[in-house]
Ligand code: HEM
């Protein structure tokens with residue numbers, strides 16, 4: 001009796017160790033990620049100052065409620081609920097994705113502490129997380145690609161429509177869910193055929209479904225699928241996700257700016273220029289934004305993190321009455337401008 005060969009021990013064509021690929025893919029992904037981050041940080045370092053480290057308590061509360069709790073998402077109910085599912089699932093699955101990277105180098109690797117009951121509970125949760133994230137991606141893809149809600153439309157004067165990018169990103173996330181589940185299901189189906197024992201998996205989850213579908217498949221097919229799904233996951237995770245890479249997927253809107261967002265009050269409003277008193281304003285050659293470096297680093301972070309959702313323009317009174325003002329396109333144009341400048345430097 002044999003057990004399925006994991007990616008750490010598998011050899012392509014019987015000679016080339018798959019572990020080499022398991023090593024190279026994440027390393028290249030991390031390298032790309034570091035490179036992109038360094039390029040993105042460069043303009044931030046040269047940007048105007050913005051003091052956002054006061055009232056740390058309030059900022060942490062906002063981080064927990066807005067970032068982690070996603071409490072503002074349901075202001076647009078369907079899009080919001082779908083996002084909460086994708087976001088929560090992603091948080092849960094990030095642990096699995098990390099351990100999968102190591103499984104490529106060491107078969108059967110289990111994160112410290114995840115060997116016993118905690119691991120069983122986690123696996124149960126992550127199987128459902130992958131299932132619900134896939135369902136959310138399919139619904140979101142249909143919503144964006146077929147129903148096309150008006151707020152995402154891009155008027156001709158502002159450039160190209162971004163529907164294809166949005167659907168592509170949803171497809172990438174869906175691919176991660178399917179490949180992760182197939183990787184596990186092929187192993188379980190293989191073990192079932194060899195031992196006749198059925199390993200418990202979360203009922204009706206994607207892994208459960210795939211395992212049932214695969215119980216009759218040949219051992220060779222299961223072995224091939226196991227390795228293929230591993231590297232499909234590795235490739236998808238290491239490049240588009242880990243590196244949040246390229247210009248298409250650069251909408252890495254994980255909203256770090258929440259931590260630094262306005263907690264201004266009537267008593268403590270934002271000055272026109274930092275370190276310049278109201279009396280000194282008349283002596284300035286210019287204020288506001290005239291060149292790129294006049295934006296503060298917080299402005300730039302906001303540009304980077306825009307999800308291109310059109311919620312701001314949808315709520316903007318000037319935009320609603322047809323004035324040529326769109327907070328969404330100001331943000332996107334500013335980001336494109338920064339990217340253009342980064343490319344030229
Ligand atoms: C951490 C804070 C995050 C914030 C504040 C945030 C915010 C947003 C917003 C405002 C939208 C637009 C929603 C709409 O269309 O009305 C969006 C879209 C999206 N977000 Fe996030 N996001 C976060 C993290 C994540 C993470 C970790 C993922 C994981 C993959 C993710 C995946 C997506 C996807 C796929 C869309 C497009 C959904 C669609 O087109 O229907 N987001 N996000």
Ligand code: SF4
Nearest residue numbers: 306307308309310312
């Ligand atoms: S700036 Fe506007 S378009 Fe961009 S994420 Fe915020 S609300 Fe959406």
